[in-house]
Structure formats: structure tokens, C-alpha cells
Amino acid sequence: MPADPETPLRVDARRNRDQIIAAAREIFARQGLDVSMEEIARAAGVGVGTLYRRFPDRDALVAAVARDNFTRVLTEARASIAEEPTAWDALVRFLRHSQELKLSVQLAMVSPAAASVMAGDVLTDEFRDALLRELDAVVHQAQAEGVLRKDIDTGDVAMLFALLLRQLPSTDDEVARVGPDRCMALMLDGLRAQPGSPLSGRPLTSADLNWSAKRQCPSA
Amino acid sequence: MPADPETPLRVDARRNRDQIIAAAREIFARQGLDVSMEEIARAAGVGVGTLYRRFPDRDALVAAVARDNFTRVLTEARASIAEEPTAWDALVRFLRHSQELKLSVQLAMVSPAAASVMAGDVLTDEFRDALLRELDAVVHQAQAEGVLRKDIDTGDVAMLFALLLRQLPSTDDEVARVGPDRCMALMLDGLRAQPGSPLSGRPLTSADLNWSAKRQCPSA
């Protein structure tokens, strides 16, 4: 019993943990959150008992999957910024690549059930803050570059971006493939519009995005 | 003994039925489909038994709520077309007003669970087809008006529109109020962009949107 939470897990335990998260991510993405623990354990090739040894309850597993995904998104965001020549390019690449993460990220932010799970999770908050800091920088710089319209702020971009992070209603294969790309391109054109049409309210900043905080729904 | 389904319900039965659908719509919108029948019945002010007398099972209730909403959307679409001076205005008003229906419409098209319930429902198919016909007309006319970009088609508009029909991650009140409006305005600017940035694939038509048709997922 490692009293110290920092104590790294034994290799096999670590492997189990990873397998479970991977399996859960896959299944959550494919079928939504409504899966039994039994099924996740089976997909991960372990018994339920093992699953529960790693994650005290269902919510802990969901949170872990969500955290895992935030990390991936953050990593990708940083890579985009580091490797692309302009902030606008970084933003585009980030959005485009995050498409790949769509299936999993949506769970972390979209499902009301998942959201309530994440409420108040410290690690999640940190990740989100870090992500928003990066995004802030890109957005403001893209505006300085003159490509991104000036009457918006990071919050607006993030919201638009969040919309894309949902699975579209399934259609046939071709549409499923190009549809999201086309939507994104249309959105990017909207973000680039100069002059755009007047927007109601004020630019929404990253501070306006206290996602999932102050949640009160007790049951969901 | 009204064996005939056409036989109108008794007034009180009718009232109950309406209350149930209203309550279900409200709750589904707020908490998603994952609500117990008990809870819906309570919200509607009736007993579970009554709920089940009206709707043979959970799916029947979901389907009824969905159909109810399709009707509302269709009505609003037609009103927009009839009353607005230009097709573009009609499109904008439709999208804007459908915002109000957002909470409920999403159930009909977005949730995979709901989608599987609707699969093969004749009435739903009719509503969808009627809706797409109206949308087709508006879109093409708006392009003729020169406002809507030419490299897209009804399917693209509908997809973008469908994205908005999701509940945004809840934030504080002000953001929740203006956020969707701003997103929509940005999207509209994207749809209006002339010239827009190049889009991948070909314009998606209304025929590409065989939502929920030919579904085979056995489990969902």
C-alpha cells in the first residue's frame, strides 16, 4: 500500500492502468458514456476487480480518461504553436488536429454527465487553464497578424471550436469524412471575416469559460 | 373502446399526454435522455402508470417528443420563409429562432440513443424530408440573391446548423445568453464569405443528409 501517492506503480499495474484508460477511451468514443464497468474491464482484458483497484469508482475512471485527453490536446496545442510559422496557422492546425481527438475530448466537456464528474477536479482545472493560456496567446497574436477579426476573443474561438468537438449525426461515409472539414473551413472563414457582421454582446475572453464550474445539477 | 387510433383522446387524457410531452422535453433538454420514467412522470404531475398508458415504453416517449419537435421546427421554418423579405433573412431567422428549439431538437437528431429510436419512424422521415425541402428552397434562393456563397449546398448549411443545436457547455449566465448568438453570427459570416477559402470535397446536398437512415448499429 503506497502511502505516498507519488509512488510510481509497479510496471504491470501501470500497464493495466493504461490498458484500462485506452479501452475506456475507445469505448466511450464509440458508444458514449453509457457502458457498464464490466464491459470496459473486458475490453481492457482485466477483471472488474482490477479496474476498481485502479479507479475507486466510475467517476474516477471518467475523470482519468478526460484528464488523459486534456493532456493530449495541450500537447498538440503546444506543438502547433511551436512548429507553425504564424499564429493563424497554429490555430488552424490545432483545430484541425483536435478533430482527431474529437471523439474522446467531447466526453470530457460535452456530456452533461461527464461535466458534472469533472466539476471541481483540480488537475482538470490546471490543464484547462494551461490550454486557455496557450489559446489566448495564439488568438491575440493571430489578431495582431491581422488575419483574425478583432471583435472577438479567445472565448468566442473556444466556443466555436467546442461545437465541432461533437460527433456529427452519422451519415454515409463520404459525408462523414469531408463534412467536419467543410464545417471547420466555414467557421474559419467566419472568424476571418473582415469586416464581419456585428456581434451581440462583448468579446468573450478565456476567463468567461469557466466550463463546468459552479455546476449544481446533483443527479446527472 | 377506441380501437381506431384516430379517435381523439378524452380531454383529460389529452391534457395529460401534453403535460407528459412537455415535461419530458424540458427534462430531456436539461439533463439528457438519461432520466427515469418515474422522474418524468413526477415532473408531469402524473403517475408512472399514466405515462405508460400513453406511451407503451421509453422509446415511444422519446419518439413522441422528437416528433413533436420536428413539427415545431417545420412550422417555424415555414413561417420564416413566408414572413421574411429575402431567403437569407428567412435562413437567419430560422436559425436564430431554432435556437429556442435547440434544447429539444438536439434530442431528435443528436443523441445516438435517440437516433436509434427514431430509425425507421415514418412520421419522422416525413418531417425531415419536408424540412429539407424547405431548406433547399431557401438555400438556393439565398445563393441566387447573391448573399450565400456558391460553393456550398443545403447539406453544408444543415450540418453547420446542426452543430449549433447542441447545448454548449454551461458557463455563467451572460455567456450562456450571448454565446450562441455570437457563434451563429460567426457561422453566418462564414457562410457569406465571398470569396471563401477553398473547401474540401463537393457541396453537400440535402440528399447527403440521410440522417439516421440505413442505421444498422444493433446495440445503440
Place this chain on the structure above:
Amino acid sequence: MPADPETPLRVDARRNRDQIIAAAREIFARQGLDVSMEEIARAAGVGVGTLYRRFPDRDALVAAVARDNFTRVLTEARASIAEEPTAWDALVRFLRHSQELKLSVQLAMVSPAAASVMAGDVLTDEFRDALLRELDAVVHQAQAEGVLRKDIDTGDVAMLFALLLRQLPSTDDEVARVGPDRCMALMLDGLRAQPGSPLSGRPLTSADLNWSAKRQCPSA
């Protein structure tokens, strides 16, 4: 509200009552006791409310059906005795004709659920006693006639007879038609056997058949 239970029902009420009993008899015979009140009411062409006005609860209906059948059996028993030349012939005819009543009579005596319903019902007791009195006479006289073996009594005959009052496992049509007849003939040969094989215990009299009395199963 007729304070006097003797007050005859109005003609239409009477007709309803009869229709309900007839419908219930039919359905009970065909599908067993496990039928909803709704279904019985529908088969009788009345609403549930009417059914409940006539029979205060489910058990009362079952009891009424049972009593109705006892009456029929008793009538047939008396007719057999009156019209047949020998007691043995009367017995045979009675058993053979009661075959026709089988489907319904079994409910009154066979199903444990029904039995518990009948427990302590005064009218049922009277009918049964009357029936046994008739049977006693026939049995003893048939013994006096020298046809029926002497080492048995009415209780034995009744038990054997009760066995036949069950629906045989369904087979194909031909078997279903002749099977019961053959069984009965074999039983009659057993009853006629002179000398028969030794029987354990003592002859069972009609007094030994306190069917369904002193029942204690509370739930069934």
C-alpha cells in the same frame, strides 16, 4: 343500491354479469388464470369498471366462475343418474361428459391459486357437498350392481376423476382427441377390475375429500 342482496339485477346488468363469466371461463380455460382483468373485460365487451362493479376483485370473479361450473357439473351428474339405466352407466356418462367441462372445471379445483380463492367459500362448499352426495349414491350402487370393485369408495373415484380434469400436454390433434378417452377407458377398467391388485390404505370416502379446506398458504 339494492340493500338486499337478493334483489335481482336489472336485465342489462344481469346480461353483463353473464357475459363476463362466460368470457372469463373461456379465457381461463384457454390460457389459464394468468390473464389481466383488462383482457377479460375486453373479451366480455365491457369496460373494466363494469367488471369491478359486478365482482369486487379478481378473486371474486374466479370464485364466480368456479361456482358457475360446479353448478353445471352438478346438473350433469343429476341428469346422468336420472337418465341412465345403471349406476355404472351413470358414472361412466358423468365422467365422459364432464370431460367437456374439463377445461373450465380444472380451474376451480386444480390451480393452487384458484384453490386458495375458493377456500372457505360457502356456496362452493354446498355445491361440492351436493355433488359428493350424488356421487356417493352412484358409487355405492355401482358396487351393489357388482360392476365396481368393492375395495374402493367415492374418494378414490373422485381422485381418479380429478386427474382427468387436467389438460393434457398438447400434442397433435388426433392424439388430443382420442387420448383422454383412452385414458378414461383404462381408468374405468382399473375401477372395474375384479379382483384388483391390493390397494394400500383404506377406501377413501367422500368425507376424505375436504378439498381446498384448511388451506393456509397465504400468498398463493
Place this chain on the structure above:
Amino acid sequence: MPADPETPLRVDARRNRDQIIAAAREIFARQGLDVSMEEIARAAGVGVGTLYRRFPDRDALVAAVARDNFTRVLTEARASIAEEPTAWDALVRFLRHSQELKLSVQLAMVSPAAASVMAGDVLTDEFRDALLRELDAVVHQAQAEGVLRKDIDTGDVAMLFALLLRQLPSTDDEVARVGPDRCMALMLDGLRAQPGSPLSGRPLTSADLNWSAKRQCPSA
């Protein structure tokens, strides 16, 4: 993960399974099939969950109890044949001992509800066929021995025998004890009658007893 159904159960699981079947047999015999799963679980000393882990649903439990009993009957039939000096003695012993199994066997063949559960069950069919083969041999040999009347066949014996496999209306203890024995003896005398009275139809063979086969009743 025993995907293989052959994998033997863990000892404790096995013990629970047996307890459940035993409890179910007892209760079914006493009160009929109309018992709640809760009650069966309680009688077996386990939770409902355990019951459902072992038997996916109510029908599976009924089927398991039935199969268990067919095995017992078959075993007894074979022992009778092996150990008794004549076929007639084997038949008598079999019938007499199967009396003990009466309470449970009736479930397998008598209740219409149970019958529909067993329809198409392969194991049940095998057991029944094996049982009828044994019975065929005994019956024909007993006829060769000159004890059993010649105008009947296995089907007739089985039908008569099946009648006994029902619970008699309960009476007082003494009668309940000797009653079935006396009935059986009377039946045996009927089977032995030489010459017996003429029987309608033709001898029913074991092939006539396609119990519960080709069932099509969808509701029962």
C-alpha cells in the same frame, strides 16, 4: 474469463447454482411457477443478482430446473430397468418412484408456461427422447411378458402416467399420502386388464407424444 462454457464453475459459484436450482424446484413444486425471483433467491440464500448471474432470466431458470429433473427421471428409469426382474416390475417401480419426482417433473411437462419455455430446447428434447426409448422397451417387453394389455402402446402408458404427475388438490395428510398410491394401483389394474374394455382409436406410440414440439403459440 471462461469464455468456454465447458469451464467448470468455481466451487462457490457451483454451490450457489445448485442451491438455486434446489430452492426453485422446491418452490415451483409447492406453489407453481408463479413465484417472484426475489422469493426464489431468498429461499436459496442468495441475492437476486446472483440468481441472475447464473440464469440470464426467469425462463432460463425454469428450463434449468426442468432439465435437472429430466435427468433425475431418466436415471431412475434406467435403474428400474436394470434392477427389476421383469419389465412390468420396472414399469411399476418407475411410476412409483417417479411419484417422488412428481412435484418437480410436472413443471417440465405440465404447466403451459413451462412448456413454452422448453420448446426448442435441445437438451430437453434429448432427455425426452432417451426417456421414451427406455419406456418403449419396457412397455413392449411387459406386453411380451403377457402382463400388460396388448391394445395399448407407450403413448398410452405415458399419458396415463403424466396424469399422475400432477399435484392432487391438497387434502389432509393421510389422504395425500395414500391417495396417489391408490390412484396408481387402480391405473395399473386398468393397464393390466385382460380383456380390457374396447378402446377408441389406435394404440398411441411414443412417436405420438411430440410434447411441446412444434409449438407456435407466441404469447403463452
Place this chain on the structure above:
DNA sequence: AATGAATGAGAGTTCATTCAT
């Protein structure tokens, strides 16, 4: 008096979680 709508207790079944092996 008749009808059928409403009710709610209870049955079958699932699944998150605990615990013996």
C-alpha cells in the same frame, strides 16, 4: 350505471460496487 383514465405497488432485470478466493 358504464366507461376507461389514473394510480402505485411490485415484478423482472441491470449494473456499480464490494468481497471472498
Place this chain on the structure above:
DNA sequence: GATGAATGAACTCTCATTCAT
């Protein structure tokens, strides 16, 4: 440490019975 068996609360749905129309 891992496993999967056991548990029981919760959910969906049915039906005997009551009550407004």
C-alpha cells in the same frame, strides 16, 4: 495483486384497483 462472484439499489414496465367523466 488480480479475479470474478455476490450484492442490492434502481430502473423499466405491468396490472389490480380506484375514481373522474
